[in-house]
Amino acid sequence: MNKAFVKESDQDDEDPVPEGQRLPAGTKNYITVQGYQRLRAELAHLMTEERPAVVQIVSWAASNGDRSENGDYLYGKKRLREIDRRMRFLTKRLEIAEVVDPASQPNKDQVFFGATVHYVDSAGEEHTVTIVGVDEAEPLLGKISWISPVARALTKAREGDTVTLRTPAGLDELDILSVSYPS
Numbered sequence: 001m002n003k004a005f006v007k008e009s010d011q012d013d014e015d016p017v018p019e020g021q022r023l024p025a026g027t028k029n030y031i032t033v034q035g036y037q038r039l040r041a042e043l044a045h046l047m048t049e050e051r052p053a054v055v056q057i058v059s060w061a062a063s064n065g066d067r068s069e070n071g072d073y074l075y076g077k078k079r080l081r082e083i084d085r086r087m088r089f090l091t092k093r094l095e096i097a098e099v100v101d102p103a104s105q106p107n108k109d110q111v112f113f114g115a116t117v118h119y120v121d122s123a124g125e126e127h128t129v130t131i132v133g134v135d136e137a138e139p140l141l142g143k144i145s146w147i148s149p150v151a152r153a154l155t156k157a158r159e160g161d162t163v164t165l166r167t168p169a170g171l172d173e174l175d176i177l178s179v180s181y182p183s
Contacts, residue, residue, distance in 0.1 A: 023134060023147070028098040030113055030146055031133035036099050039135060043090040051083050093135055102181045111154045111179050113146050118178040119154070121165075126177070131155075150174075 023029055031039070054076055061073035102114020111117055116130045129144045131154070137145040144151050153165040159179050165172045 027147070029093060029096045029134065030100050031097045031135060032114060033099055033101050035133050035136035036094070036097055039090055039094055039097075043087060043094065046083055046087050046090075051080070051087070054079050054083065097133075103183060105181050108181050109158055109179060111157050111176070114181060115154075116180045116182075117154050117176060119174045119176045122173045129154075 057072060058076035058080060061067075061070050061076055064070060064073075067073045100113050102112075105112055105114060111131070113131055116128065118126065118128045120126045127142075129142050129150065131146050131151045132143045134145045134147060137143055137148070139148075146152075146155075149167070150165060153163045153174060154176065157163050157176050157179075159176055161176050163174050163176070165174055
């Protein structure tokens with residue numbers, strides 16, 4: 001049977017969301033202004049630069065004849081599927097995004113979305129985290145998702161408060177040293 005009429009994989013049409021980027025049912029996709037701009041820039045880059053370049057390579061490779069053993073063609077088609085999947089994901093996320101400007105937070109002494117919190121845990125280790133959207137989270141850089149256990153424990157607390165964090169190892173006490181928001 002000709003490969004043109006055979007679906008290569010059932011997974012190609014699915015848009016799997018990475019585990020850390022899943023939103024709880026019924027919640028909004030909160031995101032900072034910078035995060036929203038970054039996602040839009042990535043989508044624009046994929047649409048205007050990366051995808052057209054790959055399409056050009058696939059077109060060139062297809063013109064070379066036999067496609068069954070043409071590495072440029074096969075890799076290019078696979079890369080196009082990856083780009084299209086990412087573009088669909090970004091489009092969906094941007095459509096449901098609820099942009100929040102942390103600088104406009106009226107209660108700057110309390111922890112909410114966009115806050116940068118400096119705290120010390122029960123082991124005496126100091127941490128600084130910024131509470132951001134699910135699509136912006138980079139835990140190794142101190143940017144944690146607003147739905148993460150640490151962010152949920154810190155939310156609504158104030159400087160000087162002690163909050164309890166439930167971890168797999170048990171309960172941990174976090175003493176909040178400072179709360180700040182971008183200007």
